[in-house]
Amino acid sequence: MAAVPTLSASGSTRIPAEALQVLHQQIGRLKANVESVFQGKSQVVWAVVTALVAGGHVLLEDVPGVGKTTLARAIARSLGADFQRIQFTSDLLPTDILGLTLFNKDKGDFEFRPGPIFAHVILADEINRTSPRTQSALLEAMAEKQVSVDDRTYPLPDPFMVLATQNPLEYHGTYPLPESQLDRFLVRLSIGYPSAEIERALLLHRQQAEPVDSLQPVLSLNELRRIQSAVDQVHLEGSLADYLLQVVQATRTSKLLRAGVSTRGALALARAARAQALVNGRSFCLPEDLQALFVSVLAHRISLLGSGEMAGNQRQEAEAVIRDIVSSIEPPV
Numbered sequence: 001m002a003a004v005p006t007l008s009a010s011g012s013t014r015i016p017a018e019a020l021q022v023l024h025q026q027i028g029r030l031k032a033n034v035e036s037v038f039q040g041k042s043q044v045v046w047a048v049v050t051a052l053v054a055g056g057h058v059l060l061e062d063v064p065g066v067g068k069t070t071l072a073r074a075i076a077r078s079l080g081a082d083f084q085r086i087q088f089t090s091d092l093l094p095t096d097i098l099g100l101t102l103f104n105k106d107k108g109d110f111e112f113r114p115g116p117i118f119a120h121v122i123l124a125d126e127i128n129r130t131s132p133r134t135q136s137a138l139l140e141a142m143a144e145k146q147v148s149v150d151d152r153t154y155p156l157p158d159p160f161m162v163l164a165t166q167n168p169l170e171y172h173g174t175y176p177l178p179e180s181q182l183d184r185f186l187v188r189l190s191i192g193y194p195s196a197e198i199e200r201a202l203l204l205h206r207q208q209a210e211p212v213d214s215l216q217p218v219l220s221l222n223e224l225r226r227i228q229s230a231v232d233q234v235h236l237e238g239s240l241a242d243y244l245l246q247v248v249q250a251t252r253t254s255k256l257l258r259a260g261v262s263t264r265g266a267l268a269l270a271r272a273a274r275a276q277a278l279v280n281g282r283s284f285c286l287p288e289d290l291q292a293l294f295v296s297v298l299a300h301r302i303s304l305l306g307s308g309e310m311a312g313n314q315r316q317e318a319e320a321v322i323r324d325i326v327s328s329i330e331p332p333v
Contacts, residue, residue, distance in 0.1 A: 050293075082121070120221065123165070126166060139180065230278060231278055
């Protein structure tokens, strides 16, 4: 069994070098397994694995048919985890997701019937096609990893991850996610079309069967829990915290924005940076960890001036604002 993080004589937590190497190898196996069926998008896989290690959720905003479902299923199968796909529609109810309490005639009592949210990996497909009431049913689940039904609280499986999708080009019959919902996603990503070489290989070699169906687990859920726990032991020094806060403060004072990044957003970025360092095999953060995450972690957490939603070209505008702010602030040496 791999060594676990230990306490040093001073009381601060550290990750032994041997344990760090084991964690890095385990994460590498996970990434390689996913990439074996989701090819040509190494950076996307890296970002999703980083979010998984951080214990966060992912919003995949892209056109249909670029592999969002394959990516989610590959993550679940690589972990041997329970997977549920929820198709969001206009008539979907909160109970269709969370579950409901029914009377059991045989037992003479009411019992809770869990909904599809009770799985380790959830694919929330076309999340912006359901009503705000149903969207809000996910808030407690994503923030606290529990659901409340009929005044009772039920814990969700651990680990728990939501990968939600939405089409940025289609707005008819959609309900843009409110800021409170967007804030629950650690990162927002776009997959994009595969390269010509990868697409040609798919045309020539893809058969009837889905390659993801043949994937075998390469990481146990217990191993993933240990990796996620180790994120807390990754060191973020004061100068990097100051750098992070400078960027966050700049979003709050920008004349282009109606609202900047919240404290929760700053905390999310710090945890994502720690996870990024661990994924890269380090027990300490570098400026590059923050720089790789500023856009994907912060752009969906800001509101453009004169706009109440983050759709279409507003996404590009928001990302451009974050890039401009980051480029205007000198990183620590």
